[in-house]
Amino acid sequence: MAEVHATAHARAALVGNPSDGYHGATLATVLRDFSAEATARDAPKDDLPDIELVEATVRRFRRFAILRGHTDTDRPVAITVSSTIPERVGLAGSSAIVVAVLRALSGLFEVPIPRQELPSLALAVEVEELGIMAGLQDRVAQVYDTLVLMDFARGEQRPVGQGAYEPLDPALLPPLYVAWRPDAAEPSQIVHQDLRARFDRGELRVHIAMAELRELALAARAALLEGDLERFGGLIDRTANIRSGVLDLKPEHWRMVELARGCGATANYTGSGGAIVGTHTGPEMMAAIRSALEGDGCRVIEPVVTPPASG
Structure with a gap:
């Protein structure tokens, strides 16, 4: 059976937070000391951990894939996740799980998710599927996997729900x-x-x-x-x-x-x-x-x- 493994790291905002959800800008970096890991593989039937966040991620991914013309993403999948990120202390543990699962699903089903769109898709899992208030900052840093300056000012010529992202050394x-x-x-x-x-x-x-x-x-x-x-x-x-x-x-x-x-x-x-x-x-x-x-x-x-x- 096909199997894909993916990782996303913890995140630390440095400057500008929490303005990312309020048309502001932030500078944030990943912390490679901690990570969330996800594995997606073909299975006889859906086998998901009893974690609402993972279930919502799979649901959102399938919707994303169908809208882009991929019709086989309803085939059964098994997901396993683990994380070393300290919980609920502001190191972006939940978004790391979402990003890792999305990456694993993208690889398993061969559904490309453009890097510029992945943070918004990850955010939609928590905001639109689960009703959790959050901003794009965590997902941007985790998707680009480095130090990133992200600007969310209104009036810029960019797609709705995205910012201008500049990876830095x-x-x-x-x-x-x-x-x-x-x-x-x-x-x-x-x-x-x-x-x-x-x-x-x-x-x-x-x-x-x-x-x-x-x-x-x-x-x-x-x-x-x-x-x-x-x-x-x-x-x-x-x-x-x-x-x-x-x-x-x-x-x-x-x-x-x-x-x-x-x-x-x-x-x-x-x-x-x-x-x-x-x-x-x-x-x-x-x-x-x-x-x-x-x-x-x-x-x-x-x-x-x-x-x-x-x-």
């Missing part, structure tokens, strides 16, 4: 750390539902914040290309500060930011909450970050953001 990034608090998880829809309602109501403070966050992401791209890492770090901090002005943040999440900054590091939320990312200046500061955050119950890594060398 992750080697441009300064040394990073990522920390998360396993005991303070928070589903992303809790954050996004309230923010979406306020944005849709036209709350001026939220609209101003999203516009500012877009400018920060564009400035972060420029800082990296110019090699101005000090300015880049300041933009990471500024993103988190703007977030704190428009969202009711959990004290235990914001404490991670304060502890890291107390060591001289920069800090921003990687996503909806529960994990942070920032820059450091080297081993001495990294040791201080580990001591402070691990002493407060967090887990800390220096993430791998560049792909392994070929050959």
Whole structure:
């Protein structure tokens, strides 16, 4: 029987989040330390894990395929999934599962999904099939599998539901750390539902914040290309500060930011909450970050953001 295996990595937003769902722009990277994996194979009958997310992904893929003239995607399929991404701490574990399953199905049924369209298809699984509030950022980073500047400003000449995506060399990034608090998880829809309602109501403070966050992401791209890492770090901090002005943040999440900054590091939320990312200046500061955050119950890594060398 035919079998296809696929992977998608964890994601950390760096600058501009969470403006991706609000006509803003963000800079985000994948973290190769963690991944979701999916295998799709032919089977006598559909054999899917008892995971609503996977069922919705298969359903959406089949609809996508039929609309593009592929008529054999109703044949039975077996799916298995696994993930090492810490759950519900803002590292994009759910979207990684969706992207991995879509990639596996695309390969098994030989239904090409253009790279520019795959993030929107993955987002539709959660938003349209399951009613979960989310933005494109996670899926874009995972589909392009690298550091990406993504701009979702209105008025651009691009298909509806897509942004302008610019992959960047992750080697441009300064040394990073990522920390998360396993005991303070928070589903992303809790954050996004309230923010979406306020944005849709036209709350001026939220609209101003999203516009500012877009400018920060564009400035972060420029800082990296110019090699101005000090300015880049300041933009990471500024993103988190703007977030704190428009969202009711959990004290235990914001404490991670304060502890890291107390060591001289920069800090921003990687996503909806529960994990942070920032820059450091080297081993001495990294040791201080580990001591402070691990002493407060967090887990800390220096993430791998560049792909392994070929050959």
